[in-house]
Amino acid sequence: MAADKNPDPTTKVSVEKDAKGRYFFALTYRGVTYPVNGPFANPLQAAAAGQAVLNRLEAQEKARKA
Helix, strand or coil, rough: CCCCCCCCCCCCCEECCCCCCCCEEEECCCEEEEEEEEEEECCHHHHHHHHHHHHHHHHHHHHHHH
């Protein structure tokens, strides 16, 4: 799932399902891919957690520029 309001196309949250049916998210921020995080019970929880991490990274970037 890509962030809707994000102008940078190299930033995204991807949700993946493993062989055991658990969900994980992988985060790519400004071209850097961060390790897979999880497990989560469903894809919505994984996507929400990934988006929360992305929001924190973007907030840190704004704080550095200020």
